[in-house]
Amino acid sequence: MEQNKPLGPLEPAESARPGVPTEAPEAGRFRAPLNPVAALFTGRGPEWVRYALLGGVLLVAALLPFVIQSDRWLTLFTIVLIYVVLASGLNIVVGFTGLLDLGYVAFYAIGGYYAAIIFVQVLKNGFGLDISEMWWLTWVNVLVGGGLAAVAGSLIGYPTLRLRGDYLAIMTLAFGEIIRIVANNWVGLTRGPSGVSGVPKFAIGDFVFKTNFRSYFLALALAVISLFVISRLVRSRVGRAWTAIRDDEVAAAAMGINTSRYKLLSYSCGAFFAGTMGVFFGQYLNFIHPSNFKLMESFVMLCLVVLGGMGGLVGPVVGAVIWITLQEWLRDFEFIQLHPEVRGMVMGIVLVLLMIFRPQGIIGGRRVPLYRKLRRERVSKE
Amino acid sequence: MPVLETRSLTKVFGGLTAVNNVDLHVDQDEIVALIGPNGAGKTTVFNAVTGVYPPSSGSVVFQGREISGFPPHKATQLGIARTFQNIRLFGEMSALENVLVGQHCRTKYTVVGAVFRGPRSRREERGAIARAEELLEYVGLSSYQDEAARNLPYGSQRRLEIARALATQPSLLFLDEPAAGMNPQESGALMDLIRQIRAGGMTIMMIEHDMKVVMGISDRVIVLDHGEKISEGTPEYVRGDPKVIEAYLGKSA
Ligand SMILES: Nc1ncnc2c1ncn2[C@@H]1O[C@H](COP(=O)(O)OP(=O)(O)OP(=O)(O)O)[C@@H](O)[C@H]1O
Ligand SMILES: [Mg+2]
Numbered sequence: 078m079e080q081n082k083p084l085g086p087l088e089p090a091e092s093a094r095p096g097v098p099t100e101a102p103e104a105g106r107f108r109a110p111l112n113p114v115a116a117l118f119t120g121r122g123p124e125w126v127r128y129a130l131l132g133g134v135l136l137v138a139a140l141l142p143f144v145i146q147s148d149r150w151l152t153l154f155t156i157v158l159i160y161v162v163l164a165s166g167l168n169i170v171v172g173f174t175g176l177l178d179l180g181y182v183a184f185y186a187i188g189g190y191y192a193a194i195i196f197v198q199v200l201k202n203g204f205g206l207d208i209s210e211m212w213w214l215t216w217v218n219v220l221v222g223g224g225l226a227a228v229a230g231s232l233i234g235y236p237t238l239r240l241r242g243d244y245l246a247i248m249t250l251a252f253g254e255i256i257r258i259v260a261n262n263w264v265g266l267t268r269g270p271s272g273v274s275g276v277p278k279f280a281i282g283d284f285v286f287k288t289n290f291r292s293y294f295l296a297l298a299l300a301v302i303s304l305f306v307i308s309r310l311v312r313s314r315v316g317r318a319w320t321a322i323r324d325d326e327v328a329a330a331a332m333g334i335n336t337s338r339y340k341l342l343s344y345s346c347g348a349f350f351a352g353t354m355g356v357f358f359g360q361y362l363n364f365i366h367p368s369n370f371k372l373m374e375s376f377v378m379l380c381l382v383v384l385g386g387m388g389g390l391v392g393p394v395v396g397a398v399i400w401i402t403l404q405e406w407l408r409d410f411e412f413i414q415l416h417p418e419v420r421g422m423v424m425g426i427v428l429v430l431l432m433i434f435r436p437q438g439i440i441g442g443r444r445v446p447l448y449r450k451l452r453r454e455r456v457s458k459e
Numbered sequence: 460m461p462v463l464e465t466r467s468l469t470k471v472f473g474g475l476t477a478v479n480n481v482d483l484h485v486d487q488d489e490i491v492a493l494i495g496p497n498g499a500g501k502t503t504v505f506n507a508v509t510g511v512y513p514p515s516s517g518s519v520v521f522q523g524r525e526i527s528g529f530p531p532h533k534a535t536q537l538g539i540a541r542t543f544q545n546i547r548l549f550g551e552m553s554a555l556e557n558v559l560v561g562q563h564c565r566t567k568y569t570v571v572g573a574v575f576r577g578p579r580s581r582r583e584e585r586g587a588i589a590r591a592e593e594l595l596e597y598v599g600l601s602s603y604q605d606e607a608a609r610n611l612p613y614g615s616q617r618r619l620e621i622a623r624a625l626a627t628q629p630s631l632l633f634l635d636e637p638a639a640g641m642n643p644q645e646s647g648a649l650m651d652l653i654r655q656i657r658a659g660g661m662t663i664m665m666i667e668h669d670m671k672v673v674m675g676i677s678d679r680v681i682v683l684d685h686g687e688k689i690s691e692g693t694p695e696y697v698r699g700d701p702k703v704i705e706a707y708l709g710k711s712a
Pocket of ligand 1: 472475477495496497498499500501502503504544
């Protein structure tokens, strides 16, 4: 702050602004009155309301497996949590930076295949090591898998930087398919269509995350950490740069933002979370197969973001919870069991109806604040 | 040494020479107005200097350094800030956030700092917020702090663009038609603001059609027509220059 003195004394330009009230405008003059739910979503309103609601949601999530103990539902909830992270990660790219990405599943695949290949193909089959002893690697993998996906993200981001709209969509779409096709055909590395089985489960020493109950909590922990990290990214200089690029790229560049670099960073950060979830998925199901990473998956992920509402933090989470649950719940109907193809149709109709009646998504495009007022008392500590 | 100097600056779009061999300079603490009829190439000069597109030929020297062909974010980092003729705020962001984005190139922390919020990123962030609040107050927009930029009244949007440009801590400020669409009262207030900014030690180049504003605050006026510089001098001189009158009133057939 000190090095800059172009303005001279900073006096309020009161005289220069007749007719503008100096007092803060009446609450409600510019925005709807706050209710607690809106406060959670908008980040406005008293802070404790948000924390209370957030705590409530977490509490419900933590108690859920004690209340609903069926394996089927626990598996479903775990999958939901995976998609919560995938949708939130994709939302960095699509919602915050405004770049279309139809190949997001590729990064998920990279994470999953990385875990499978390092354990089964390299360590077990290649070096003949006993992978059941290497529990620590299951944790390291989460970060390495994320990192690999992030690198891949900037690599494919690079040639797409100059593209916009349709071209960008096609390019990312192609990348998503390329990864799957490679996985299907590079039999030496990925075992192709037979998939890689025997990926070890997460473990801490002898404590193996082998039950659905344990896996659920692991997924919950990963989801909470991921969302925390994403929310911090968004409420920072980085998130503001992304949003600026989304709102107006020319103006963003005029603010000194290296738009290419921040777009790549956005791809990388988004890809990172897909990579970590890919690793989780592999070490949770112990089996990785190319059909896990079909093009349709990319569309589903994008749907979750659009459905819940882009541009905020809560939208993709709500989208994932509702959509993935609905998708599974539909399977319970006898009619749909008899005609499985109808399920996709029902989902399609729901999506179309939603886009007609609520194009901004369930939560809507409510914006989150892109900065955080830091507490004053911290000043003295430094 | 002038703050900014262009030598034979030329910009060609396809077959159209939008800016043709323009030499101009801006001195320290000056307010220079760039005027000319519609389509004269004024905005193109700004764009070529700030790197929105590279000049077709000629050179741009800023503070003694050749910068032609630099990307726009480089130009901003070096100290050239600008506003846009068709307001280009970040519409979904609040007024305060717009000004925070303006401080992007004066802060450094990135992903790691954002996630862990270490002491350095906290310090930078706190400083940035405090300064953004100061700047909003400076342009008289404190009351709109949390309002989405696109909801601001038109005149206020123009002022917000100025605050956002100032946030980049420039040494040279480009204003592209800052008074466009303002009523006389608002443009009067704008003139006060521009004078005040200059008094704080800023060099300003401004494109403006409102002659009251041009005559009221500029030290020197440069006139473009069909991409060429046709006149230059004090406001009084330029106003009386037959070439300028001809350019504005149309050539007698
Ligand atoms: N990106 C572009 N591509 C092609 N032609 C352009 C481009 N930008 C400007 N031009 C053309 O260059 C000429 C000069 O435009 P410019 O915007 O610089 O004019 P101006 O002096 O700012 O006019 P105004 O007062 O209307 O803003 C115009 O004929 C315009 O159509
Ligand atoms: Mg113009």
